[in-house]
Amino acid sequence: MSTSIVFIVYVNEASQAARFYADLLEIKPSFETPGYIAFDLGDGADLALWSGQIDGPIPAVPRTSEVCLALPGGPDAIDRQFERWVAKGVRVVSEPHDEVFGRTFVVADADGNLIRVAPVD
Structure with missing residues (x-):
């Protein structure tokens, strides 16, 4: 079994969400792409923000x-x-x-x- 786990939170705009989480949790991203940004939480755990697409946000998605x-x-x-x-x-x-x-x-x-x-x- 892997010793790493990633918790994915779906967002409309990954970069905007990353600024929010970085400020809230007082941490910096460890990995960044246009639609997927991850934060290393330590001990093999990451929090990832994923827009699920690169073409644009879909605000109606619950x-x-x-x-x-x-x-x-x-x-x-x-x-x-x-x-x-x-x-x-x-x-x-x-x-x-x-x-x-x-x-x-x-x-x-x-x-x-x-x-x-x-x-x-």
Whole structure:
């Protein structure tokens, strides 16, 4: 079995989405083409943004991805991350609240893909 995994998030405009994710996650792309941009997350994991085509975006395509950023530090760390991202102007889907797995919130990228922040398991 491979020791590498790539999580692909479908977007309309890869370069625009890459700027959003680079700013949000405070990382730089590790691989770039016009319609596919990847970020090395470490330990054999990558986050890739893929437009699925090079001819142009298809805005009507529904987006259903959810990626989760697992943070150490407990509820206070989750709330601080929320405040930092809100200051960057992200679209909030769900404000910080407690779930069975701990404190969490959800934001969305320009394509409607969800980004959850939750505690490390």
